[in-house]
Amino acid sequence: MKILIADSMHPSLFEMLRDEGWDYSYHPEFRREDILNNISGYEGLVIRSKTNVDEEMLSAATQLRFIARAGAGLDLIDLEVARTRQIEVFHAGKGNRDAVAEHALGMLLVLFNNILRADRQVRSGTWDREGNRGVELMNKTVGIIGYGNNGSATAQRLSGFGCQVLAYDKYRDNYGDAFASESSMQEIMEKADIVSLHIPLTEVTRYLVNDEFVDNFSKPFYLLNLSRGETVSLDAVVKGLKSGRILGACLDVLENEKINKLTQAQQEAFDYLRASDNVVLTPHIAGWTHESYIRINEVLIDQIRNWL
Numbered sequence: 001m002k003i004l005i006a007d008s009m010h011p012s013l014f015e016m017l018r019d020e021g022w023d024y025s026y027h028p029e030f031r032r033e034d035i036l037n038n039i040s041g042y043e044g045l046v047i048r049s050k051t052n053v054d055e056e057m058l059s060a061a062t063q064l065r066f067i068a069r070a071g072a073g074l075d076l077i078d079l080e081v082a083r084t085r086q087i088e089v090f091h092a093g094k095g096n097r098d099a100v101a102e103h104a105l106g107m108l109l110v111l112f113n114n115i116l117r118a119d120r121q122v123r124s125g126t127w128d129r130e131g132n133r134g135v136e137l138m139n140k141t142v143g144i145i146g147y148g149n150n151g152s153a154t155a156q157r158l159s160g161f162g163c164q165v166l167a168y169d170k171y172r173d174n175y176g177d178a179f180a181s182e183s184s185m186q187e188i189m190e191k192a193d194i195v196s197l198h199i200p201l202t203e204v205t206r207y208l209v210n211d212e213f214v215d216n217f218s219k220p221f222y223l224l225n226l227s228r229g230e231t232v233s234l235d236a237v238v239k240g241l242k243s244g245r246i247l248g249a250c251l252d253v254l255e256n257e258k259i260n261k262l263t264q265a266q267q268e269a270f271d272y273l274r275a276s277d278n279v280v281l282t283p284h285i286a287g288w289t290h291e292s293y294i295r296i297n298e299v300l301i302d303q304i305r306n307w308l
Helices: 012-020 032-041 055-060 079-084 093-112 115-123 149-159 185-191 211-215 234-243 264-275 290-307
Strands: 002-005 023-026 044-047 066-069 088-091 141-145 164-168 194-197 221-225 246-251 279-281
Touching (some): 002 032, 055 079, 093 221, 141 149, 234 246
Parallel strands (some): 141 164, 141 194, 194 221, 246 279
16 A cells, blocks of 8 residues: 655654555655645555645545544545545544643643743743732633544543533534533533633634624633634634633634734734733644654554554
8 A cells, every 4th residue: 555645744654654564655845736746646645734635636646545634623625525535534633632632721821820921021020929810720610612532631631620611512412521511502601711612624613703602601701722723703802802701812723824924804813912911822733742743643553554
């Protein structure tokens, strides 16, 4: 079996492939045109985040049997076309779930304890204890929207902080466990102090967080998004922060992550967010750890081996 690896990957993947006896070509430098010109000779395709596997590419992949996405989201792949062509699609959601969960807790603790501001002040010679009095996680109600790998891993860690966790997942049933109670969106909107998104990007979830979403909450809340940027309208977040409907935001993803090529409206929203002490921003690195870099490969190899 010949596999094209079209993105940069941890070197551990190559040894795993050799151990399975699978041939591979490693071309992280390939651009879209290069993949289109070469994909017909491969039965497997491994990608991360730069490659859009659309109908054109799948049509060119005449021998393709599977696509392995080294990450959780599958929004780069035309799943319907892949299905009609009987191409199996794998993802590595289990590979980075622990890293995502830890990142979520880290961002929340940074926000609640004013760590970024306090650090800047101390470095500049200001010692302000009262101005940096924090907020505790203990006894907070957290609403997790999307209870898959990342959502459940986050709930597990939140339970250790004495939080009540409510979970809502539109596509699952009977998913309540020791760490979260199965809930409805309505209950989350009525009770949550904190809302954390762990959902894929689909036409249903695109801009799920908009003005109406924010206004439907019965009390001000903190927002975390470690899923996909386009699930959240930054304009709605800014409005929520200004009005006090949103108390603070932890955003690992943005609707446009090319922050040097923003529209005027996006730039205005981004400028407000980056100037706010009630916002923590990171560059889509939740799940981006040394450990998950290797674990993602292990998860993908296990899935492919079990499928063959």
